[in-house]
Amino acid sequence: MTMTVLRAGPLTVFKDEGRPGHAGQGVAPSGAVDRAAYARANTLAGNPRGAAALECTLGGLRVRFEEPATVVLTGTDAVLTVDGARTGVEEVVAVPAGAVVAVTMPRRGLRSYLAVRGGFAVPLVLGSRSTDLFAGIGPARPAPGDSVPIGPAPAESARGLPPAGEPATDAPLEVDLGPRADWFTAAAIETFLSAEFTVSPAGDSVGLRLDGPVLARARTDELLSEGMVRGSVQVPPDGHPIIFQADHPVTGGYPVIAVLTPAAADRAGQARPGARIRFARAADPLPGQE
Structure with a gap:
């Protein structure tokens, strides 16, 4: 299975749980910035822990799935659309082959997480598929025209949905x-x-x-x-x-x-x-x- 990037938005990168254990090599763990939102997206998509998702800053992402896929968006109030049709908040969506999926700009929050069942099968670097912008390692940022591989769907959906992250509030x-x-x-x-x-x-x-x-x-x-x-x-x-x-x-x-x-x-x-x-x-x- 593959996904074609049509538009990457202001900043979209691959993220997972990170690459701990490499501080001696000068490499920090990296991973998702909002870890709770990332974990929730993966679990809703039916993935095991650690599957790679897309961290999308301020929306603008537009992709096409070449085969049927199951996706979910978490993290902000950004809207996920499939061929222009809006989906619900954190709705698990079945995407038909050839459909175009887009992430709107959120009104609140900064980073949305797009997970697909099977995870994005970009190459591992030091045991992680996270893009580390400071160290300059990990998968390259997706660009228009890129064909991104998707891993096989897990035989059994993940269980134990993590609680929803705290909404954006003025609390300290x-x-x-x-x-x-x-x-x-x-x-x-x-x-x-x-x-x-x-x-x-x-x-x-x-x-x-x-x-x-x-x-x-x-x-x-x-x-x-x-x-x-x-x-x-x-x-x-x-x-x-x-x-x-x-x-x-x-x-x-x-x-x-x-x-x-x-x-x-x-x-x-x-x-x-x-x-x-x-x-x-x-x-x-x-x-x-x-």
């Missing part, structure tokens, strides 16, 4: 303070947990840059590079925080004031430029964070 993003919260003044910590920040246009799947109040340091010496994880909130010398997303670098040399919870990291991945963000301490802090 939950964080655990640290590991370098002590590099900031008490006033900076208070500001971080109470002030409002705005998502800058200068952001992508590597990092979400925030504008707003400056977070002052208590220490001005240099920090040796340390390992980074998705959801780390790193603060460079200008005092404006950056939320590391799925394609983040393996290490960073600026202090991390806090780390988002996995659910909060998913929500951050759906924040558009201009969105307003607040932070709050997680209900169940990590040991030593009480």
Whole structure:
């Protein structure tokens, strides 16, 4: 089975659960930016964990399935159309051979996930089919005219549908303070947990840059590079925080004031430029964070 790309939209890439275990080679896990939405799309499509889907930023994707296929779209309020006919939210859709499937621009949210039963059978790179935009590895971004292979449908549909992700709300993003919260003044910590920040246009799947109040340091010496994880909130010398997303670098040399919870990291991945963000301490802090 194959799918032909007619239009790729602003940014469409292949994503799966990522490639953990390669930090020693300088390669971060990558994977879907909104992991809950990706997992839900795969499960609804009847795929096992880890099947590759398309992560579509701000819609605009248009493809043609050359054989009958089963597809589903999750992640935003974008609409999936089949030969121009609109489908329902998270509806599992049977697509006839030759039909054109399109993803509209969402009104809320940023990244939609298009899954097909059988998954997209693009080549594995270090055990993953994710496109890592920072490291420059993984499958190339789909382009008009590309013929994308689709894997065989699983003999048995996946079970245990993950819960729907949190809708886009103005609720604060939950964080655990640290590991370098002590590099900031008490006033900076208070500001971080109470002030409002705005998502800058200068952001992508590597990092979400925030504008707003400056977070002052208590220490001005240099920090040796340390390992980074998705959801780390790193603060460079200008005092404006950056939320590391799925394609983040393996290490960073600026202090991390806090780390988002996995659910909060998913929500951050759906924040558009201009969105307003607040932070709050997680209900169940990590040991030593009480």
